[in-house]
Amino acid sequence: MTRTNGQATRRRAGTAASVLVAAAVLAGGTAAPAQASWSGELQTCKDRYGSEYYLGWDIPTVVLARGSTGVCVRELQEELVEAGAVATADEPGFVDGVFGPKTYSAVVTYQLRHTVTGGADGVVGRYTWHNLISHVYFE
Structure with a gap:
């Protein structure tokens, strides 16, 4: 979807x-x-891999990095597009469920722009999920 x-x-x-x-x-x-x-894919991600209540937000516990695939990566990619972290030229076909170089670049861009705790390491863990979900769903 x-x-x-x-x-x-x-x-x-x-x-x-x-x-x-x-x-x-x-x-x-x-x-x-x-x-x-909640988006269906976010809920599926949380149901499949678990979630935790962190700083007022229910976030997935799955950690995503290069090589990750599946519904959680699709959700991440959709949120990165909505957050404006994906280059316009990369948007067509960006949401594919594969955490490759373009997803990595978008994650680092998002982490830098939003000063995510832990720095811009291209890994999506607790701090990036929290920041991204609170930004996209509630701002």
Whole structure:
């Protein structure tokens, strides 16, 4: 699943959740607070590899680096595109689930721009996941 505008998708999902909550309240029911709409791939990544609550955010525990493949890498790549860390020329075909040289470059670019704790090492661990998820999903 390649997203073209994930922020708009999350915004629409959040709006839809708010409408459903309001409808339930007006109908006399009770409703739980709306939660952030997670991408399906992020949730799959967390379900498959675990997650931890770190500085207020539920983040994947998987560490990604060159050679990693799969759904977590696809999610990472989608978030890097949304965060503007991918060169325009590299965007077509960028989200492929393979952590290769272009993904490495985008990770380092993101880590430098956002002063990620631990420095710009091209490895996606706790600090990069936390920074990226809080930036893309909640800013």
